Amino acid sequence: MKDEPGKRSKRASLKRHGALNPHAGSVADPLFQSGDFFDAEDLVQVKYEMLRRVKVDNQPVSQSASAFGFSRPTYYQAEADFEESGLSGLLPQKRGPRQGHKLTPAVMAFITRLRSSTPSIRSAELAAEIKKQFNVIAHPRSIERALTRQEKKPQ
Numbered sequence: 001m002k003d004e005p006g007k008r009s010k011r012a013s014l015k016r017h018g019a020l021n022p023h024a025g026s027v028a029d030p031l032f033q034s035g036d037f038f039d040a041e042d043l044v045q046v047k048y049e050m051l052r053r054v055k056v057d058n059q060p061v062s063q064s065a066s067a068f069g070f071s072r073p074t075y076y077q078a079e080a081d082f083e084e085s086g087l088s089g090l091l092p093q094k095r096g097p098r099q100g101h102k103l104t105p106a107v108m109a110f111i112t113r114l115r116s117s118t119p120s121i122r123s124a125e126l127a128a129e130i131k132k133q134f135n136v137i138a139h140p141r142s143i144e145r146a147l148t149r150q151e152k153k154p155q
Contacts, residue, residue, distance in 0.1 A: 044087065
């Protein structure tokens with residue numbers, strides 16, 4: 001059995017790296033009940049073992065997903081991530097777009113032209129003009145962040 005300081009240290013590390021399983025209490029697989037090697041709080045380990053149960057032990061996907069506290073869609077996503085990237089694919093990724101995908105170079109050029117002709121134009125007004133010109137809904141705060149990034153770029 002793990003000592004408490006070691007367990008706390010591992011838990012803190014898992015949390016710091018985004019690999020702490022938020023549903024550790026839902027893991028019902030017998031291997032994770034002993035607590036010696038298999039750790040229900042280790043999200044990567046839980047996902048890997050779930051995949052192994054299906055691939056190696058031929059357990060049905062629905063049964064495996066349920067025993068490890070996941071849904072079938074989560075199983076299939078983990079499977080795809082693992083096939084594409086190996087173990088590192090099982091690490092949690094930040095959700096959502098990675099950048100202002102609506103603010104394309106064409107939209108940013110449009111914003112630059114508007115700001116040069118009307119320097120006092122506000123981001124809410126820019127958003128309305130973008131909607132009219134490109135039929136794209138851009139949040140005023142996203143526009144402000146994109147302009148800040150653009151100003152920081154070396155010319």
